[in-house]
Amino acid sequence: MPEVCSPNEFRSLMSEFPSGVAIVTTLDDERRPWGMTCSALCSLTTAPPTLLVCLRAESPTLNAILRRGTFAVNLLHGGAQSVAELFSSRMSVPERFESVDWSAGPSGPHLTGHAHAIADCRVARTADGGSHLILFGRVGGVTQQRGHAPLLYGRRRYHTWPQ
Numbered sequence: 001m002p003e004v005c006s007p008n009e010f011r012s013l014m015s016e017f018p019s020g021v022a023i024v025t026t027l028d029d030e031r032r033p034w035g036m037t038c039s040a041l042c043s044l045t046t047a048p049p050t051l052l053v054c055l056r057a058e059s060p061t062l063n064a065i066l067r068r069g070t071f072a073v074n075l076l077h078g079g080a081q082s083v084a085e086l087f088s089s090r091m092s093v094p095e096r097f098e099s100v101d102w103s104a105g106p107s108g109p110h111l112t113g114h115a116h117a118i119a120d121c122r123v124a125r126t127a128d129g130g131s132h133l134i135l136f137g138r139v140g141g142v143t144q145q146r147g148h149a150p151l152l153y154g155r156r157r158y159h160t161w162p163q
Contacts, residue, residue, distance in 0.1 A: 018154025021084045023115075024053055025108040026064045026071045033097045033109045034064040037088035039153050040132065041073065049139040051121060054132040060093065062133060065108075065123065071137060072108035073119040077148035078160030080114035084151060106141060116148035 005013075025035035040054035051073060055062040065071045076084055086096055102109040107120035121137030128134075149161040 015155050018152050018159070021076045021080075021151045021153050021158070023074045023076065023083065023087045023111055024055065024061065024065075024071055025074060025102075025111070026061065026068050027104065027108055028064045028068060031104070032094070033102065034061040034093055035074075035087055035096065035109060035111075036061045037084050038073075044136065050124065051119060051137040051139060053121075053135045053137055054129055055135065057129075057131055057133050062135075065135065066126075068108075069123050070107035071121050071123070071135070072105050072110060073121060073137070074109075074111040074115035075117040075119075076111075076114055076151040077116040077145075078151050079148070080111075080151055081158045083111065083114045084153075084158065105143075110143065112143075112145070116145050116150060118143040 019039045022038050022041050023035050024038045025033060027033055036059060038053060038055065042052050044050040044052050083100055086099055100111060101113045102111050105120055110118050119139045120141040121139055124136040124138040126133055126135055152159045152161060
């Protein structure tokens with residue numbers, strides 16, 4: 001058995017594991033918004049409520065989160081594919097936020113028009129994940145909007161959860 005598969009083999013494997021789509025956001029010390037699309041997210045425990053969020057180690061959004069110590073996880077609804085693409089594009093972060101409606105939440109920007117659920121988190125600790133840093137986010141508050149189907153990503157395509 002090979003010791004390590006190639007990056008392309010690994011991407012192909014993980015494309016077969018669909019996940020929800022989130023935008024992780026924060027505000028920096030000058031109250032400027034930062035955010036990026038993230039599908040490397042999962043629940044860890046309910047006691048205390050904790051999410052694991054994995055962000056690229058060189059991400060400016062991650063740097064802002066680490067300085068601030070808080071972030072919001074915006075779980076996108078099925079009508080928000082264009083927002084997911086926008087926040088994963090090479091467009092500058094200020095331009096991303098100029099293109100969407102958002103409001104300042106307790107832990108970071110809330111994309112209420114594009115998210116069916118939002119978790120406000122505090123960084124409880126971090127762990128090295130190689131090219132990514134793993135954030136342990138202690139969930140302090142949850143905002144939900146009923147009536148929206150979640151946006152999913154798998155096989156390199158976006159989908160909406162069936163009603």
